[in-house]
Amino acid sequence: MPSHLALLSCLLVLVLSLDKFLLHYLKRRWHSGGSIIPRIPTSPFNFKSHPRPMSAAGKWSETAMLVIDMQKDFVDPAMASPMLVAGGEAVIPTVAEAVAVARERGILVVWVVREHDPSGRDVELFRRHFYSGGKGPTVKGLKGAELADGLVIKEGDYKLVKTRFSAFFATHLDSVLKTLGIKNLVIVGVQTPNCIRQTVFDAVELDYEKVTVLIDATAAARPDIHLSNIRDMKTIGVETPTLEEWRR
Template structure:
């Protein structure tokens, strides 16, 4: 049974399937950085289970003819053997990963785990307020799911930075930066494991605020205020010129 403080947290493991992870499959949707994070994802899932956190395996499973896939990807299914077809090897979890008793499997057909699925209702029914996200890939399914979670007002959304991956480290880091800018925390697995639930939301919030302050996030309140003040300077200058002209008949000179 989960400790009371962790019972309101769920971990989403996104798209850790052979067609996205295993190079030997030759899938057109292979994520170059995916295989490298498998050991970290295994550790993250183990840590979540140890804490009694609900683990939700979010996977893609498509019709063999691609009738339920995004329009721009349907050409991959012209021969009836496209990526992550339901019941085929490519849709299986990557080697070393397995759904355990008590875990939950959620099938999606689009980038976000929330789009046209029962995920939000499931989480609400389980009393989940906080989400931890791992898997692939950062600019697509991870990002879309995280943004939707923030829009749905989950209290805290955490991305484990070394248990997620993209095609390149640069793409990965740039998307993490964007997610930090909307209040998402991105600790490493080691950092996440060092937090206890009672302090995690505060700690994650502080980390995000610190990042925003140092890096100049457009979402940080201090930067918005400074930006507004900067925009006011030219207006104030023109007002002073006008006021001097109307009161003395001469333009103010400097």
Template sequence: MGAANKWSDTAMLVIDMQKEFVDPAMSSLAFLAGGEAILPAVTQAVELARERGIFVVWVVREHDPDGRDVELFRRRFYSGGKGPAMKGSQGAEMADGLVIKEEDYKLVKTRFSSFFATNLDSVLKTSGIKNLVVVGVQTPNCVRQTVFDAVALDYEKVTVIVDATAAASPEIQMANVRDMKNIGVETPTLEDWSRQA
């Protein structure tokens, strides 16, 4: 069985790897230092996914300038046409070095989970996807909620690449990784995942 056949029922979700969240030059309240640190690993994971013929899905936040589509607790950060990851803003762009290609899919979400009030499950299922590999930020929020929903939606194998995901601290990262392992999620390093034939 060729590599493309083995991986044809797998999708990689690249979550919130946008300048707003991972680029310190943005001086954003939403910046996560761990996100900047994992950028090389995420870039490498995406390249490997493409080599394997894995369907790459870029999950991003893009909000209205008035904040009416963000969670209630975040709306205070939106006023006067300013706020994190606004549609068309520099902060909503992908981090340097990450490029959405024509064969990829871009999904806009407005909540933590990539599945909540989006067409992601439909896109994946109609594409024959049974397994997911997740990279991006941040682990206790968008990564974790997406992963828990993927398990609830009965994806056969859910994998989180631990060094291509990040949280505010190593302790928070590892506590959330442990919780995801406890529900059956695989948690390899990028090196271990790259060795899987």
């Protein structure tokens, strides 16, 4: 009997510690578009999403895709950047595919990138020490600021430079999008708790009608971080399909 209890307990331990011990496996399956999508933590959504007039539904000309921070220093481990996002490299193929789908549909693709001054004087205070040697992350003109291999800006796309988390912070992104008649946003890239989430919350604050985050074309340092942020975004009305669900 004690051994049964032991077995049961071990099983429970295994299940509950999935986070730590099965991380690598899960990550590969999860990021490769496999069917094991961890359950998103339940949302405290205490009201039904309101069926607001979605005049734009289906009209892709009113949708833009924001591809955020898919630069070598963020997603290419070979760069050995202090800004590397652990889960970033794994989503490059999904991001590339999402961009391909967007182009097929005629959706405007906006490449949001960081490009900093070598001195770091336009970087957040808490990251400024990385720039003391003049070779900080995503410095304008250096290799680390380039898009990850496989991602290419094409004619008709728009490139937007930012210096903080949110693509909307102190940039003219809202100006360009609103004037083009863009009402809906689809967001991919890294990383979920910072640049993705800040861009998403700003988009909601800026009254974009429909904000969609592709859950498997975004990533964080760890799945639990990714998922707790997805949970919070769902709570404010953001849609979070997989690429497969979105492309249907």
